[in-house]
Amino acid sequence: xxxxxxxxxxxxxxxxxxxxxxxxxxxxxxxxxxxxxxxxxxxxxxxxxxxxxxxxxxxxxxxxxxxxxxxxxxxxxxxxxxxxxxxxxxxxxxxxxxxxxxxxxxxxxxxxxxxxxxxxxxxxxxxxxxxxxxxxxxxxxxxxxxxxxxxxxxxxxxxxxxxxxxxxxxxxxxxxxxxxxxxxxxxxxxxxxxxxxxx
Amino acid sequence: xxxxxxxxxxxxxxxxxxxxxxxxxxxxxxxxxxxxxxxxxxxxxxxxxxxxxxxxxxxxxxxxxxxxxxxxxxxxxxxxxxxxxxxxxxxxxxxxxxxxxxxxxxxxxxxxxxxxxxxxxxxxxxxxxxxxxxxxxxxxxxxxxxxxxxxxxxxxxxxxxxxxxxxx
Numbered sequence: 001x002x003x004x005x006x007x008x009x010x011x012x013x014x015x016x017x018x019x020x021x022x023x024x025x026x027x028x029x030x031x032x033x034x035x036x037x038x039x040x041x042x043x044x045x046x047x048x049x050x051x052x053x054x055x056x057x058x059x060x061x062x063x064x065x066x067x068x069x070x071x072x073x074x075x076x077x078x079x080x081x082x083x084x085x086x087x088x089x090x091x092x093x094x095x096x097x098x099x100x101x102x103x104x105x106x107x108x109x110x111x112x113x114x115x116x117x118x119x120x121x122x123x124x125x126x127x128x129x130x131x132x133x134x135x136x137x138x139x140x141x142x143x144x145x146x147x148x149x150x151x152x153x154x155x156x157x158x159x160x161x162x163x164x165x166x167x168x169x170x171x172x173x174x175x176x177x178x179x180x181x182x183x184x185x186x187x188x189x190x191x192x193x194x195x196x197x198x199x
Numbered sequence: 200x201x202x203x204x205x206x207x208x209x210x211x212x213x214x215x216x217x218x219x220x221x222x223x224x225x226x227x228x229x230x231x232x233x234x235x236x237x238x239x240x241x242x243x244x245x246x247x248x249x250x251x252x253x254x255x256x257x258x259x260x261x262x263x264x265x266x267x268x269x270x271x272x273x274x275x276x277x278x279x280x281x282x283x284x285x286x287x288x289x290x291x292x293x294x295x296x297x298x299x300x301x302x303x304x305x306x307x308x309x310x311x312x313x314x315x316x317x318x319x320x321x322x323x324x325x326x327x328x329x330x331x332x333x334x335x336x337x338x339x340x341x342x343x344x345x346x347x348x349x350x351x352x353x354x355x356x357x358x359x360x361x362x363x364x365x366x367x
Contacts (some may be wrong), residue, residue: 013359129230159340193257199274
């Protein structure tokens with residue numbers, strides 16, 4: 001993500017990058033491999049998936065607001081976007097179902113190098129492809145958009161409050177440029193306050 | 200960020216406040232009623248957060264300030280969650296305390312918020328912020344428009360976050 005930010009002073013919309021970043025990290029946890037939307041080119045299958053997922057949600061929001069009138073509201077687009085999202089996830093679901101089979105002890109070995117992968121674990125409980133797709137999309141929505149929106153709001157504030165940026169950077173500079181680990185992050189008090197205030 | 204949320208009453212009950220002419224009496228909730236609450240507004244209540252509730256002031260969360268909003272702060276929701284484990288399923292009543300705020304060991308985090316992704320989300324957001332501030336010295340705002348909401352299931356920003364980043 002960092003390499004996508006221009007260093008020549010030109011304008012960038014960080015929100016777009018945050019939604020790609022969290023799409024990538026959430027899909028890695030869900031499916032065992034990231035869709036890598038940050039690395040993929042414009043118009044790629046990965047980026048269309050992200051875009052269709054966003055657009056379908058906007059439609060759902062409109063349906064909620066409009067109630068029965070929602071039936072007249074760009075249904076075609078909504079169905080098209082749902083199909084893009086469903087087809088994309090179904091491919092991964094069917095691949096997982098082939099790889100994971102609790103009745104077959106040969107296939108019951110933990111793939112992904114022992115790492116927890118949501119879809120792999122869920123496929124041990126249900127063989128229903130639709131349920132697997134629904135459960136995955138549920139976690140994707142909960143795990144991705146929320147964090148992207150928290151990051152977007154944090155940077156929206158920071159762009160307008162250099163005083164907070166300065167305090168935050170002072171705390172972060174105590175790491176001397178080292179990438180933080182879990183324990184270090186837990187101990188960063190001002191960062192914690194900023195996130196708590198932002199929510 | 201989820202600005203609105205809803206619970207449906209699975210049986211007839213009462214809420215301690217919200218009824219009567221002044222809203223201070225109990226209120227009846229019939230079975231099947233949708234009870235929607237607005238977290239965005241709750242987090243801006245001056246009776247909980249003080250007269251500067253609308254201001255962005257991270258320091259209000261320092262322990263010295265003694266702010267204890269309890270159920271008035273619900274970023275990750277609260278309430279009972281069905282726990283699926285190897286033991287028999289059970290319900291745990293969770294208090295929506297500021298898990299991240301208190302320096303509790305990891306094992307103590309789980310029962311505090313109802314959101315299963317709470318820790319993941321906060322660590323992911325923290326890590327991203329730290330890495331960006333390590334990489335860039337400052338940030339310039341490139342958008343003079345007012346903040347406008349883009350609200351679906353979560354709350355994003357209609358105008359985006361248009362900035363220019365200054366490398367170190």
